[in-house]
Amino acid sequence: MFLRLSAVTALLAALPAATVLAGQVPLVNGVVGGVETTPKAKAAAVSPKPAATTPGKLRIVENSGVCETTPGVYQASGYGDLTSDESVWFWFFEARNNPDTAPLSIWLNGGPGSSSMIGLFQEHGPCRISNDSKSVSLNPNSWNEVSNMLYIDQPVGVGFSHGSTTVGTTLEAAEDTWKFLQIFFSDSRFSKYQQRDFALWTESYGGHYGPDFAAYFLKQNAAIASGSISGIPINLKVLGVGDGLTDPLNQYPGYISYAASNPYHALVSTSTINRANTSWSKSGGCRDQITACYNTGNENTCSEAQSFCNNDILSPLAGNYDVYYVLSRNPDPYPPDLTNYLNNKSLMTKIGAESEWEETNDQVYENFAETGDWMHNSRPNLETVINAGVRTIVYDGDADYILNFHGVEAMVDALQTQFSAEYAKQAFSNFTVQGQNAGLFKNAGTFSYVRIFGAGHEVPAYEYGSLSRGEAALQMFSQIMSNQSLHAT
Numbered sequence: 001m002f003l004r005l006s007a008v009t010a011l012l013a014a015l016p017a018a019t020v021l022a023g024q025v026p027l028v029n030g031v032v033g034g035v036e037t038t039p040k041a042k043a044a045a046v047s048p049k050p051a052a053t054t055p056g057k058l059r060i061v062e063n064s065g066v067c068e069t070t071p072g073v074y075q076a077s078g079y080g081d082l083t084s085d086e087s088v089w090f091w092f093f094e095a096r097n098n099p100d101t102a103p104l105s106i107w108l109n110g111g112p113g114s115s116s117m118i119g120l121f122q123e124h125g126p127c128r129i130s131n132d133s134k135s136v137s138l139n140p141n142s143w144n145e146v147s148n149m150l151y152i153d154q155p156v157g158v159g160f161s162h163g164s165t166t167v168g169t170t171l172e173a174a175e176d177t178w179k180f181l182q183i184f185f186s187d188s189r190f191s192k193y194q195q196r197d198f199a200l201w202t203e204s205y206g207g208h209y210g211p212d213f214a215a216y217f218l219k220q221n222a223a224i225a226s227g228s229i230s231g232i233p234i235n236l237k238v239l240g241v242g243d244g245l246t247d248p249l250n251q252y253p254g255y256i257s258y259a260a261s262n263p264y265h266a267l268v269s270t271s272t273i274n275r276a277n278t279s280w281s282k283s284g285g286c287r288d289q290i291t292a293c294y295n296t297g298n299e300n301t302c303s304e305a306q307s308f309c310n311n312d313i314l315s316p317l318a319g320n321y322d323v324y325y326v327l328s329r330n331p332d333p334y335p336p337d338l339t340n341y342l343n344n345k346s347l348m349t350k351i352g353a354e355s356e357w358e359e360t361n362d363q364v365y366e367n368f369a370e371t372g373d374w375m376h377n378s379r380p381n382l383e384t385v386i387n388a389g390v391r392t393i394v395y396d397g398d399a400d401y402i403l404n405f406h407g408v409e410a411m412v413d414a415l416q417t418q419f420s421a422e423y424a425k426q427a428f429s430n431f432t433v434q435g436q437n438a439g440l441f442k443n444a445g446t447f448s449y450v451r452i453f454g455a456g457h458e459v460p461a462y463e464y465g466s467l468s469r470g471e472a473a474l475q476m477f478s479q480i481m482s483n484q485s486l487h488a489t
Contacts, residue, residue: 207244254407302372
């Protein structure tokens with residue numbers, strides 16, 4: 001069996017069935033990943049600015065006692081103020097083991113417009129949200145077992161971050177995240193991490209964020225080295241991209257094939273699949289529109305491609321199944337919602353949060369939809385990062401539809417890097433964890449790919465077979481962060 005069915009049944013019974021959760025990608029006019037016909041005015045402010053921002057500096061609360069309760073493990077949460085009205089929220093957790101030598105990893109959720117508190121509380125942070133969304137419990141498979149972890153709500157306006165929501169492209173988001181990291185590394189409490197190995201981990205829209213941010217960081221490092229700009233270089237050693245949207249032209253056919261045939265069940269009828277096939281291949285259809293976006297980069301062309309392809313292909317092919325976990329029908333109550341927990345006034349005071357939390361900021365999402373950023377191709381930047389010697393892993397869960405392994409593997413197979421010829425010759429190997437087969441993987445040079453069995457869109461949120469929740473994901477993370485290729489245990 002792929003699942004502990006009794007546990008799933010108990011979870012479904014225990015949770016309200018009227019909410020669609022785990023939604024990193026907004027539902028717009030009934031379309032997953034849709035585009036508003038009349039978007040809101042850009043630059044709407046998210047909450048009033050606090051009384052005293054400190055542009056270029058951090059404002060933090062140390063050791064709040066929230067989430068990470070392992071004795072002696074340092075944590076800090078708060079804001080990096082980019083300007084007087086742009087504040088980026090972060091939450092830092094020291095590594096539980098060897099924090100003085102452990103690397104530093106940042107985590108970014110996707111959307112665009114979704115909070116990285118999703119990753120913290122639903123996936124791989126030091127604590128995990130309970131099924132009733134009222135409390136948290138310590139997570140033994142937290143990624144801060146082996147790395148210092150920095151969760152960042154970006155762009156401005158996302159999650160607990162607040163201020164002018166002007167960012168509408170991945171490049172603009174990369175620029176702001178670079179600015180935030182410059183502030184972070186300049187702070188005396190965190191300057192010791194400047195020399196540590198640095199890793200960027202992300203998921204979902206992170207298929208754009210990861211490659212584009214990493215390529216931008218490398219470009220900035222080169223500019224610092226040449227003396228053309230001043231700043232603190234980022235010691236980028238690892239890039240991890242989970243269930244990511246990287247190369248739409250290669251990935252969108254995966255919706256059609258996955259809906260028809262995946263490890264679990266067909267998602268829709270043959271007639272629905274045939275309609276989607278026509279929408280993909282017809283003259284002026286989805287394939288032609290994405291190609292035009294790639295060729296021109298025109299905002300309207302790219303935005304219209306997102307609207308058409310998600311309306312005609314991505315959204316209808318999900319049928320009545322949860323787009324993030326196809327073993328559940330809509331609405332799926334797992335992972336549990338974070339809203340009530342994070343918006344508790346007492347908790348917000350403890351951690352230094354200044355504005356109400358929301359999972360996804362619609363204004364930020366609309367900014368990106370308006371520029372057509374969704375349909376841009378981030379594969380060339382992924383190739384640049386791999387060829388620069390950054391250890392890179394692409395991973396996904398085989399029960400995820402919205403960025404399914406059919407599309408992700410097609411993107412990986414299309415990569416043109418120094419390791420691609422070697423990768424193409426490899427056969428998949430079993431990714432075993434303590435002897436339990438938990439997935440399939442390939443390595444080539446410093447590049448790895450793994451498909452995790454039984455996992456949905458948020459890979460570390462799931463359990464499989466005899467393994468505990470997030471155990472397979474922690475093995476993957478630990479091996480990569482130790483500068484090793486993936487291997488069975």
